[in-house]
Amino acid sequence: MEIETTYLEKGFAPLRVELDIADVRVEGEWPRELSGTFYRIGPNPQFSPRGPYNPLLGDGMVHAFRMCDGRVSYRNRWVRTQQWHLERAAGRALFATSGNPRDNDPSVATAQTDGVANTNLVWHAGHLLALEEGHAPIEIEPRTLATLEQWRFGGALPANLTAHPKIDPRTGELLAFANFPGRDFTGKIAHYVVDAAGELVSSGAIAGPFAALVHDFAITERFVVLALCPLTVSIERARAGQPPVAWEPRLGTRVALFARRGGDVRWLEGPACMAWHTVNAFDDGALVHLDVCQQRAPALPSVEGSAAQEADLRQYLTRWSLDPSRPDSIEMQPLSDIVCEYPRIDERFRGRRHGVAYFACEGGPGTGDPFHRGLARYDYAKRKMSVYRAGPCGAVAEPTFVPRSDAAEGDGFLLTTIYDERLDTSEAAVFDARSLSSGPIARARLEHRVPIGFHGLWRPEAA
Numbered sequence: 426m427e428i429e430t431t432y433l434e435k436g437f438a439p440l441r442v443e444l445d446i447a448d449v450r451v452e453g454e455w456p457r458e459l460s461g462t463f464y465r466i467g468p469n470p471q472f473s474p475r476g477p478y479n480p481l482l483g484d485g486m487v488h489a490f491r492m493c494d495g496r497v498s499y500r501n502r503w504v505r506t507q508q509w510h511l512e513r514a515a516g517r518a519l520f521a522t523s524g525n526p527r528d529n530d531p532s533v534a535t536a537q538t539d540g541v542a543n544t545n546l547v548w549h550a551g552h553l554l555a556l557e558e559g560h561a562p563i564e565i566e567p568r569t570l571a572t573l574e575q576w577r578f579g580g581a582l583p584a585n586l587t588a589h590p591k592i593d594p595r596t597g598e599l600l601a602f603a604n605f606p607g608r609d610f611t612g613k614i615a616h617y618v619v620d621a622a623g624e625l626v627s628s629g630a631i632a633g634p635f636a637a638l639v640h641d642f643a644i645t646e647r648f649v650v651l652a653l654c655p656l657t658v659s660i661e662r663a664r665a666g667q668p669p670v671a672w673e674p675r676l677g678t679r680v681a682l683f684a685r686r687g688g689d690v691r692w693l694e695g696p697a698c699m700a701w702h703t704v705n706a707f708d709d710g711a712l713v714h715l716d717v718c719q720q721r722a723p724a725l726p727s728v729e730g731s732a733a734q735e736a737d738l739r740q741y742l743t744r745w746s747l748d749p750s751r752p753d754s755i756e757m758q759p760l761s762d763i764v765c766e767y768p769r770i771d772e773r774f775r776g777r778r779h780g781v782a783y784f785a786c787e788g789g790p791g792t793g794d795p796f797h798r799g800l801a802r803y804d805y806a807k808r809k810m811s812v813y814r815a816g817p818c819g820a821v822a823e824p825t826f827v828p829r830s831d832a833a834e835g836d837g838f839l840l841t842t843i844y845d846e847r848l849d850t851s852e853a854a855v856f857d858a859r860s861l862s863s864g865p866i867a868r869a870r871l872e873h874r875v876p877i878g879f880h881g882l883w884r885p886e887a888a
Contacts, residue, residue: 432795433478435844436796436820436844436846436877437795437877438874438876439469439470439471440874440875444499448497449853451867451868451869451870452867452870454495455492455495455497455855456855459492459838460493460494460887461492461827461885461886462886463489463492463825463840463881463882463883464489464546464883465842466485466488466542466555467480467485467876468480468876468878468879470484470518471484474518474521475519475522475523475529475530476528477521477528478523480522481544482520482521482523482524483522484506484512484543485503485504485506485541486503486504486876487501487502487546488500488842490853490869499871502571504541504542504555504563504572506538506541506542506572507537507539508538508540511538515532519532520538524670539560539563541557542556542557542560542562543555545557545588545880546881546882548882549623550597550621550622550623552576553882554576556586556588556589557588558585558604560575560585561577561584562576563576578623579623582617582625583606583615584603584606584615585603586601587602587642589641591644591775591776593644593775594775596621597620598619598620598621599618600616600617600618600644600649601616601619602649602651605636605658610658611632611636616628616631616683616687618685628687629687631681633653633681634653634679634692636659637653637656637657637658638656638658638670639652640702641701641702643715644775645706645713646777647684647685647708648682648684648685649683649685650703650747651680651683652679652700652717655674655675655697656670656723656725657673662728670725671725671727671728672699672725672733673727674697674722674727675697678695678697678698679692679695682713682747691749693748693749693751693752693755694753695745695757696755697722698719698720698722699722699723700717702717702767703717707777709778713747714744714746714747716742716768716779717742717745718766718784719740719741719757720737720740720791721734721736721737721738722738723738724790735791735793736791739791739792740764740765740766740789741762741764741765742759742761742803742810743760744758745757745758760803761803763812764789765785765787765810766786767797768783769783769824769825770782770783771826771834771835773834779805780834781802781803783800783858783861784800784801784802785797785799785800785801785822786799796820797820798814798815798817799815800813800841802858811861813856813864818847819843819845820843820846820877821844822841822842822877822878822881823841823880823881824839824840825882826839827839827840827885836858836859837858838857838858839856839857839861840853840856841856841881842854842881844874844875844877850870850873850874851874851875852871853869854868
């Protein structure tokens with residue numbers, strides 16, 4: 426089988442070693458008030474993949490930059506899943522990253538695994554959790570990055586969990602959903618609330634109008650906001666040799682609003698589009714506003730097997746205004762003409778009106794460049810996007826916001842990693858979040874690459 430190499434080369438190329446660097450070389454003056462650890466996670470297959478490579482199914486690797494007194498140290502470790510151990514013992518890839526179990530090595534045809542834990546990291550109730558869509562979280566020891574065990578909230582989580590749970594900054598509750606619980610692919614979506622102590626205190630399920638591939642969601646003070654774009658999953662299609670995941674724009678977009686601990690679901694309908702990541706949502710009187718990075722269509726085939734137009738893949742910051750009393754109307758308002766993805770906010774404002782958001786920008790789907798070449802800051806009051814450009818050989822990762830203690834919204838730092846294509850190395854970079862376009866305050870330069878991954882997390886030392 427032919428292997429697609431785009432996501433196995435240059436900044437995406439896997440790092441085949443685990444390293445510990447006690448004192449990373451810093452250029453500039455690293456802010457001494459940054460005391461804690463900046464984590465990154467992404468796919469990093471330990472062996473050459475079997476057949477087509479989908480990075481969503483590559484072995485997870487965690488990278489940690491620990492910061493104290495203006496110094497930076499670094500450590501990286503694979504998440505040692507059951508799959509990782511089986512392949513390490515065999516000395517080769519056994520599990521296909523194509524998404525088709527029939528491509529697996531016959532020796533693991535009946536093997537049960539705990540996933541790849543490669544998509545996101547969350548700190549909750551004293552636990553560092555590595556997450557992906559199809560399985561339960563896996564706990565990681567925060568200093569050593571040793572893999573501990575699956576984390577099921579005291580055994581109460583029955584199956585999988587989203588890679589994007591939301592933590593309410595006022596209550597400490599973790600809210601989450603699970604797409605296709607029980608792997609029945611009927612459109613059922615489970616939802617959960619975990620209290621600040623880590624106990625699962627509420628669970629329920631809703632019946633979606635179709636079996637949508639849902640990656641992210643949002644919360645407000647009143648609601649869970651769950652968007653179903655018409656990217657569907659079908660076992661029947663797969664059995665017939667058609668795309669198992671396919672774009673069906675005729676279905677339109679649906680949004681579910683329901684109380685945070687369950688109850689009646691209000692469904693709203695809008696035009697077909699795709700949104701992988703949400704920025705935030707908040708209540709505004711009777712309305713609910715949901716901000717997303719929206720594209721006209723995803724980079725996946727239609728049911729008939731046709732591909733979307735390249736320009737339709739570009740993602741833009743867009744506000745969806747939802748009126749629960751008008752189920753047939755979702756107002757979608759573009760807020761910027763700059764291509765952007767991987768949104769983050771000052772998470773002290775999760776579920777409330779936010780005034781600033783941050784993005785990776787200028788690259789990605791629909792641009793002809795697999796890398797994002799800049800970081801962006803959107804000021805909602807000014808309706809203005811300011812941009813830092815890393816240059817034609819710089820590839821940036823998702824920004825992570827770190828607030829100054831008790832400061833106003835947006836007063837703090839942005840952390841990210843930047844890959845240098847010329848040197849095949851990466852750096853951790855820190856910015857003043859209020860003046861992003863001025864460039865990094867300081868850089869912690871490694872002599873190897875940190876593969877372009879998915880998401881990051883800041884954990885202050887006192888957490």
